[in-house]
Amino acid sequence: MQTLTNRAKVVTNRKLSLKERLYLPAIANGLRITLKHFFGKKATISYPEQQRPFSPVFRGQHVLKRDEEGRERCTACGLCAVACPAEAITIVAEERKPGEEKLYREEKYAAVYEINMLRCIFCGFCEEACPKQAICLTERITLPDYNRAGFIYGKDKLVEPVEADRRIDITKRIRINPGTGAVERKTT
Numbered sequence: 001m002q003t004l005t006n007r008a009k010v011v012t013n014r015k016l017s018l019k020e021r022l023y024l025p026a027i028a029n030g031l032r033i034t035l036k037h038f039f040g041k042k043a044t045i046s047y048p049e050q051q052r053p054f055s056p057v058f059r060g061q062h063v064l065k066r067d068e069e070g071r072e073r074c075t076a077c078g079l080c081a082v083a084c085p086a087e088a089i090t091i092v093a094e095e096r097k098p099g100e101e102k103l104y105r106e107e108k109y110a111a112v113y114e115i116n117m118l119r120c121i122f123c124g125f126c127e128e129a130c131p132k133q134a135i136c137l138t139e140r141i142t143l144p145d146y147n148r149a150g151f152i153y154g155k156d157k158l159v160e161p162v163e164a165d166r167r168i169d170i171t172k173r174i175r176i177n178p179g180t181g182a183v184e185r186k187t188t
């Protein structure tokens, strides 16, 4: 019968040869392949004891950066939320009050900044849209959790520590020119 692709195979009920009826050669051949893979180089690793190095441009968990004086860089402009194709970012803006100049760099800041990690596709668009170099993706992995609420990351998980020695290093992927403020991104 003619088929659309013309790749039909006619099946015959031919008699099995003695070798095929014994099945032992087929079993031996199967064992040979199993042993070859058992002693050969493994494609898998024993995660999490062993970990593969990430690509320098790996996009993992976000960080909200502080400036050199420890102030939050984010000015709650909302551009990252608008750029996010997964609509994963929620921001509530507030005005900086007198005396808070050491906490927030701009006159407006994000009182609430949340990312729904279950929605995020780690595309990096938020990072590219940010005019303040406040949000960056890092090589950290989003940790597993037992309930969905645990994947809503607020400022407590996103803003980096104030202490200089505990800041999140993003220089593998992004470099901010200290003179001009221009952002250089590594893409490969």
Ligand code: SF4
Pocket (backbone or CB within 6 Å): 080, 083, 084, 085, 086, 087, 088, 089, 115, 119, 120, 121, 122, 123, 124, 125, 126, 127
């Ligand atoms: S990485 Fe992409 S999906 Fe995730 S929050 Fe940023 S823009 Fe949205």
Ligand code: SF4
Pocket (backbone or CB within 6 Å): 073, 074, 075, 076, 077, 078, 079, 080, 081, 091, 110, 129, 130, 131, 132, 133, 134, 135
């Ligand atoms: S992270 Fe950047 S783009 Fe997003 S609200 Fe803050 S300043 Fe604006």
